[in-house]
Amino acid sequence: xxxxxxxxxxxxxxxxxxxxxxxxxxxxxxxxxxxxxxxxxxxxxxxxxxxxxxxxxxxxxxxxxxxxxxxxxxxxxxxxxxxxxxxxxxxxxxxxxxxxxxxxxxxxxxxxxxxxxxxxxxxxxxxxxxxxxxxxxxxxxxxxxxxxxxxxxxxxxxxxxxxxxxxxxxxxxxxxxxxxxxxxxxxxxxxxxxxxxxxxxxxxxxxxxxxxxxxxxxxxxxxxxxxxxxxxxxxxxxxxxxxxxxxxxxxxxxxxxxxxxxxxxxxxxxxxxxxxxxxxxxxxxxxxxxxxxxxxxxxxxxxxxxxxxxxxxxxxxxxxxxxxxxxxxxxxxxxxxxxxxxxxxxxxxxxxxxxxxxxxxxxxxxxxxxxxxxxxxxxxxxxxxxxxxxxxxxxxxxxxxxxxxxxxxxxxxxxxxxxxxxxxxxxxxxxx
Amino acid sequence: xxxxxxxxxxxxxxxxxxxxxxxxxxxxxxxxxxxxxxxxxxxxxxxxxxxxxxxxxxxxxxxxxxxxxxxxxxxxxxxxxxxxxxxxxxxxxxxxxxxxxxxxxxxxxxxxxxxxxxxxxxxxxxxxxxxxxxxxxxxxxxxxxxxxxxxxxxxxxxxxxxxxxxxxxxxxxxxxxxxxxxxxxxxxxxxxxxxxxxxxxxxxxxxxxxxxxxxxxxxxxxxxxxxxxxxxxxxxxxxxxxxxxxxxxxxxxxxxxxxxxxxxxxxxxxxxxxxxxxxxxxxxxxxxxxxxxxxxxxxxxxxxxxxxxxxxxxxxxxxxxxxxxxxxxxxxxxxxxxxxxxxxxxxxxxxxxxxxxxxxxxxxxxxxxxxxxxxxxxxxxxxxxxxxxxxxxxxxxxxxxxxxxxxxxxxxxxxxxxxxxxxxxxxxx
Numbered sequence: 001x002x003x004x005x006x007x008x009x010x011x012x013x014x015x016x017x018x019x020x021x022x023x024x025x026x027x028x029x030x031x032x033x034x035x036x037x038x039x040x041x042x043x044x045x046x047x048x049x050x051x052x053x054x055x056x057x058x059x060x061x062x063x064x065x066x067x068x069x070x071x072x073x074x075x076x077x078x079x080x081x082x083x084x085x086x087x088x089x090x091x092x093x094x095x096x097x098x099x100x101x102x103x104x105x106x107x108x109x110x111x112x113x114x115x116x117x118x119x120x121x122x123x124x125x126x127x128x129x130x131x132x133x134x135x136x137x138x139x140x141x142x143x144x145x146x147x148x149x150x151x152x153x154x155x156x157x158x159x160x161x162x163x164x165x166x167x168x169x170x171x172x173x174x175x176x177x178x179x180x181x182x183x184x185x186x187x188x189x190x191x192x193x194x195x196x197x198x199x200x201x202x203x204x205x206x207x208x209x210x211x212x213x214x215x216x217x218x219x220x221x222x223x224x225x226x227x228x229x230x231x232x233x234x235x236x237x238x239x240x241x242x243x244x245x246x247x248x249x250x251x252x253x254x255x256x257x258x259x260x261x262x263x264x265x266x267x268x269x270x271x272x273x274x275x276x277x278x279x280x281x282x283x284x285x286x287x288x289x290x291x292x293x294x295x296x297x298x299x300x301x302x303x304x305x306x307x308x309x310x311x312x313x314x315x316x317x318x319x320x321x322x323x324x325x326x327x328x329x330x331x332x333x334x335x336x337x338x339x340x341x342x343x344x345x346x347x348x349x350x351x352x353x354x355x356x357x358x359x360x361x362x363x364x365x366x367x368x369x370x371x372x373x374x375x376x377x378x379x380x381x382x383x384x385x386x387x388x389x390x391x392x393x394x395x396x397x398x399x400x401x402x403x404x405x406x407x408x409x410x411x412x413x414x415x416x417x418x419x420x421x422x423x424x425x426x427x428x429x430x431x432x
Numbered sequence: 433x434x435x436x437x438x439x440x441x442x443x444x445x446x447x448x449x450x451x452x453x454x455x456x457x458x459x460x461x462x463x464x465x466x467x468x469x470x471x472x473x474x475x476x477x478x479x480x481x482x483x484x485x486x487x488x489x490x491x492x493x494x495x496x497x498x499x500x501x502x503x504x505x506x507x508x509x510x511x512x513x514x515x516x517x518x519x520x521x522x523x524x525x526x527x528x529x530x531x532x533x534x535x536x537x538x539x540x541x542x543x544x545x546x547x548x549x550x551x552x553x554x555x556x557x558x559x560x561x562x563x564x565x566x567x568x569x570x571x572x573x574x575x576x577x578x579x580x581x582x583x584x585x586x587x588x589x590x591x592x593x594x595x596x597x598x599x600x601x602x603x604x605x606x607x608x609x610x611x612x613x614x615x616x617x618x619x620x621x622x623x624x625x626x627x628x629x630x631x632x633x634x635x636x637x638x639x640x641x642x643x644x645x646x647x648x649x650x651x652x653x654x655x656x657x658x659x660x661x662x663x664x665x666x667x668x669x670x671x672x673x674x675x676x677x678x679x680x681x682x683x684x685x686x687x688x689x690x691x692x693x694x695x696x697x698x699x700x701x702x703x704x705x706x707x708x709x710x711x712x713x714x715x716x717x718x719x720x721x722x723x724x725x726x727x728x729x730x731x732x733x734x735x736x737x738x739x740x741x742x743x744x745x746x747x748x749x750x751x752x753x754x755x756x757x758x759x760x761x762x763x764x765x766x767x768x769x770x771x772x773x774x775x776x777x778x779x780x781x782x783x784x785x786x787x788x789x790x791x792x793x794x795x796x797x798x799x800x801x802x803x804x805x806x807x808x809x810x811x812x813x814x815x816x817x818x819x820x821x822x823x824x825x826x827x828x829x830x831x832x833x834x835x836x837x838x839x840x841x842x843x844x845x846x847x848x849x850x851x852x853x854x855x856x857x858x859x860x861x
Contacts, residue, residue, distance in 0.1 A: 073553065076531050166816050167857035171531050172553025191851050262620075262685040263692050281687055282834060372827030374844065377852060395819055396548075397856055 030105025061087025218303025284380030583745030639737030
């Protein structure tokens, strides 16, 4: 009966709407209306102190984010940009509290409408402890994440939409938002267009070929060494892990010397026996070949170690059962070994692809992306990451570098997405 | 549904209000011009308690500067705080620390970064005053940008020719002599070479271009015109052909890296190399008394090759609160006496006329050649556009080393340089 009467009361007069409205006007008011005095005071204090401490900072920050400063010298666009981004994050927290306050007021008002008993203060604390505790515990981590990971990312993304380059850099000049201009330049302006396409395609080829080769070699050797008939397993494993043990940058520099067409050992001592001289460093095709061979050599030990570990855990009785059923060696490999090994390692293998996509070290240390190619402003073996490095530090095109980085980031996120969403080992934990 | 619309509307209103407010600073309190103008007041302002100086983080240089600044403190009573920061990192650091108010008064930079520093507005011009004539003309030209002077020249450096006395009796005087040595001593099969240099590196190749009349950017009254690039003119083509002939005759191998070149020279297998004074110690340790230096040989047209000269100088931070005293300190560090102290300890040539004539340097068997060579040098252009030059022109040299025709390759390089300068945001007049 009573409930029915209350339900007829619609519109703004309804308690739940009054509470909501009061909370929208100022946090805490709705709670007072609900006679949850303590909660109201708490929210009021939080809201007031939030406004007092951050109002000025957020005010300047948002203003700076929109305008990037108006007076050169006085306003440092980069600092304003960072302050603006921090303001956004802080504002996000503020808005979260605000929404919590509104939701809470409405929720309590509905409770009152339905004549449910107002929970005691202790009850409320216990409820909060039960439901909110996990969130409370991850809050410090979340804060860290926001400022250590998200903020720099946002900063980089923002730069891609400014005109920050050598001739337009703070503090003397102010930056401006230029929208999608940089991305358009990447596709339309001659020197960017030609270079971007050839660098991008080579990056893809490099990633796929080099990584697949290193995985294939690692898998092949792991299967070989794991065979029952092989002796001196331990010694063999040690030898095969060795390329991993030497720091990569040392090996790469040594390889760079070995591959030198005139003075390097590969041409001079090995290939010269067959009267072959290959221009390893000066011909783009051969430089690419050399890079892929080196990366295969550097990368296979990790994959090998990974597979060796997993192979040990494949239960022997499965093979015995296969023997009983008359399975061939190939069938055993195809239906027992490979599924085991690949399911368990898929995420790591995908990350190998992502790693090679951004494998700056090898490209830069081997020959700095050279040899030069006529008509483009990146070298013949430059991948996107090494090209971005050159753009940023050699020609100071910060905006273009940021734009290309965003594109790379998107591609890497695709790898990451597949790693977490599509691989069996994360989706079905404990399948094996 | 209604509630959501309402809250979103409220939020947008809130952000809108916040964004619209902004700080209440409509007029600028200081701008570029009042800093440059009217600096020539004779009266020195009150002495500050201390000056901060960023020195290159290199043991010997720090030691030398420390000794000099100690003397300054003794003389004036001003403390000098010396912060060692790698020279190449100083610009980025100043960019952050300067506006925040933690910057130094003085930084130490190679002159070719002046353009960039001025563009970013991180340094202020200095008035060299009557001390101007004490520095070498090349050094003065180097620290000049847009008609102003931006630093006190401290160190001047360029490359010259090293030769191995056990292989060559006398330093080659002309290119002809040099080519004769190259022809005589080059036996690639035994790893022996008569003449080696980084012939695909524009920095080292430049003298053979410029001696024939090439230039990077034309320069008039200390102002570079970046729309006029002289790297594909007749002189440049002449130089390019000379470089190409070294590769074609097999004097210089196509895949020479600096490591290989230095290694071979130290083993005593190379008669002559072109390199900078920073290799003196390393070469000397390996070759001992056999090591000698000479200025670059004369070109076929009888002119001196004009190498790039680099001038490291002390510059005044825009954010310095005591510019007058900072300048006083810079002048003190680069005066004759202290320059010689610096040369003694750090082994770098001072950019002063009187120091270069001083018997300590002029009669030094090794350094005198570098001192002599700086006289014929031209300063590396200090305009920011220079950064867009290196890659394309080095690429062009690498094409030339592979036997591609000189003229089209250079023309192409000049075109790319022009495009890159434009893409980097420069406004070419």
